Amino acid sequence: MFKNKINKNPHGYYFIAPFFISFFVFGLGPILYSFYLSFTDWSGFNQPSFVGFANYERLLGDALFFKSIGNTLIIWIFSIIPQLTIALTLALVLHEKFIRGRHLFHAIFYFPNIITPITLGVMFALMFDWQTGSINKLLEAVGAISEPIYWLNDVWLSRIIVAGVMMFQNFGFNMLVFLAGLQAIPHDLYEAAEIDGASKFQTAIRITLPLMRPVLIFTLITSVIGGLQIFDAPLMIGKGPNDSTLTMIMNLYEAAFIRYDYGYGATIAYGAFVVIAIATVITFLIPGVRKKKEA
Amino acid sequence: MRNAEGFKSSSSLTEADIKKKKRNTLIVRTIIWILLIIAAGICLMPFYSMIITSSHANSEIARKLLLVPGDHFFDNYNRLVDVVPIWRGFLNSLFITIISTILGLYFSALSGYGFSKYQFKGNSLLFAAVLATMMVPGQLGIIGFFRLVNEMGMLNTYWPLILPSISNAFALFFFKQVADNTVPQAMLESGRIDGARELAIFHKIGLPLMAPSLATMGIFQFIGKWNEFLQPMILIFDTELQTLPVLIASVRSQFNVDYGAQYVGIVISIIPIMIVFAIFSKQIIGNVMAGAVKE
Known part of the structure; x- marks a missing residue:
């Protein structure tokens, strides 16, 4: 009775009010305003003028927009597959009891994750510079190549390098998430398996992977949403030959803040949002994802 | 065994x-x-x-x-700092990041606690709305955000970089769970019987109980804010006010053939992080793993 009386009073609203004021002003407001602006022509100097669906018609006929979707998906796939494989392998190995200096390995592999993406982007651009980069110098020094490779002028090599930055940045974080998941698995399950004479491999397939599945699925879903928004690091590496490493958000940035076509920029933002939403739904449709998420 | x-x-x-x-x-x-x-x-x-x-x-x-x-480190260094105020950018980034992290932590904890401890009308609906925004890509509203900031006369100030930290959906979700698990209703009731006001109860009982989780979320918020790039780049015009990531990006374009200066820029952005990480890596990694489990 007493509890109910207290809980019905309006204090709860005071507690959440600052959050929602900020949320409406800086979050939801701009999102809805952007939706309006996506139907206007606005160059930043004039007042936005309503143009109906003209921007959206332009978007559907814009080859660069579709190319940026393709680039983003290709870079994402090139980065996510090795990233999760390496993270899971390292997590499984570092979870073994016999590893000494475990904390040092955690720290080294996690370190790239706290470096600013801009810095990592410039780092990779410098390392793969065809005239002065350390990668070409290294390959020349060991005699693997005689002429420097023009990495960032090749459609696929430049995409792989952008994917490489994303992988380098994130594998350590995913490794820690997987390690946290592994530590949450009760020890007695492994002890029971050991007594039953199960091999390491059998234990991994039958116990570890099924119990890790929710963690793996969570990682996959967040990586879809995050990975399709990549911007900072690819911007530092450049657009590549024929815009082959231009990502969706880079395309948005260039339309709005380089070409001052803000109305169309807002349209690209909504186009990118639809792509990310579809990709997220598809991830949920992968057999087993939804079922295991609920469990 | x-x-x-x-x-x-x-x-x-x-x-x-x-x-x-x-x-x-x-x-x-x-x-x-x-x-x-x-x-x-x-x-x-x-x-x-x-x-x-x-x-x-x-x-x-x-x-x-x-x-x-x-x-030749100091030759390269002098050429760099003559043109780009990189240490000033470092301090600017530090200022924005620390203020944002403190504000973000306080208000997220406040509203998470509010959602957890008060059964006001619309509680679950509002909470679901907050969760839904976590699926929305961060760049969706950027054009509207830019125009609203302009209309409010806050371009080239730190307000639009700092204030949005108050409404971080991920942090709110995190702190609601923390409050659910670590702040017992009975302790709040005893505070009420003693005649304490609701906000005082939060400050004296709720917040201290949630303190260990503040460190966990603080690390995520700090890294996220420190790395922010698109927002300062489009909102700040003064080089003297600019943040470190934007200055690093400008080093790349201003020194495009002066590789030595570019390398020094990268080193300046890495070394302080490396020192902090070397000192606190155990705590940082422990908190990241704790955060991963709570997700």
């Missing part, structure tokens, strides 16, 4: 078999160890290369692979 295993083995296997098995395990473990050390070396190599290369003259950088420190 090791004893039990040994006992079981000796009953079914001969002495020679055990020795062979032990030797094989040792070989496998040594190989895994060596591979881990190589992987850690590869992970650190780019950072090592940046530091070494930053201390050489441009002519040397273009000529050969550099493995040992040179003596």
Whole structure:
């Protein structure tokens, strides 16, 4: 009775009010305003003028927009597959009891994750510079190549390098998430398996992977949403030959803040949002994802 | 468990078999160890290369692979800081990040606690709305955000970089769970019987109980804010007010053939992070893993 009386009073609203004021002003407001602006022509100097669906018609006929979707998906796939494989392998190995200096390995592999993406982007651009980069110098020094490779002028090599930055940045974080998941698995399950004479491999397939599945699925879903928004690091590496490493958000940035076509920029933002939403739904449709998420 | 295993083995296997098995395990473990050390070396190599290369003259950088420190660091450094106020940018970033993190933590904890402890009308609906925004890509509203900030006369100020930290959906979700698990309703009731006001109860009972989780979320918020790039780049015009990531990006374009200066810029953005991480890596990694479990 007493509890109910207290809980019905309006204090709860005071507690959440600052959050929602900020949320409406800086979050939801701009999102809805952007939706309006996506139907206007606005160059930043004039007042936005309503143009109906003209921007959206332009978007559907814009080859660069579709190319940026393709680039983003290709870079994402090139980065996510090795990233999760390496993270899971390292997590499984570092979870073994016999590893000494475990904390040092955690720290080294996690370190790239706290470096600013801009810095990592410039780092990779410098390392793969065809005239002065350390990668070409290294390959020349060991005699693997005689002429420097023009990495960032090749459609696929430049995409792989952008994917490489994303992988380098994130594998350590995913490794820690997987390690946290592994530590949450009760020890007695492994002890029971050991007594039953199960091999390491059998234990991994039958116990570890099924119990890790929710963690793996969570990682996959967040990586879809995050990975399709990549911007900072690819911007530092450049657009590549024929815009082959231009990502969706880079395309948005260039339309709005380089070409001052803000109305169309807002349209690209909504186009990118639809792509990310579809990709997220598809991830949920992968057999087993939804079922295991609920469990 | 090791004893039990040994006992079981000796009953079914001969002495020679055990020795062979032990030797094989040792070989496998040594190989895994060596591979881990190589992987850690590869992970650190780019950072090592940046530091070494930053201390050489441009002519040397273009000529050969550099493995040992040179003596041109201060030449490169002086050319860089004459043009780009990189330390000022460092302080600007530090200021924005610290204020944003404190504000973000306080208000997220406040509203998470509000959602957890008060059954006001619309509680679950509003909470679901907050969760839904977590799926929305961050850049969706950027054009509207830019125009609203402009209309409010806050361009080229830190307000639009700091204030949105108050409404971080991920942090709110995190702190609601924390409040659910660590703040017992009974303690709040006893505070009320003593006649304390609701906000005082939050400050004296709720917040201290939630304190360990503040560190966990604080690390995520700090890293996220420190790395922010698109927002300061489009909202801040004054080089003197600009943040470190934007200045690093501008170094890339302003010094496009002066590689030595670019390398120094990278080193300046890495070294302080490296020092902080070397001191606090145990706490940071522990908190990241704790955060991963709560997700």
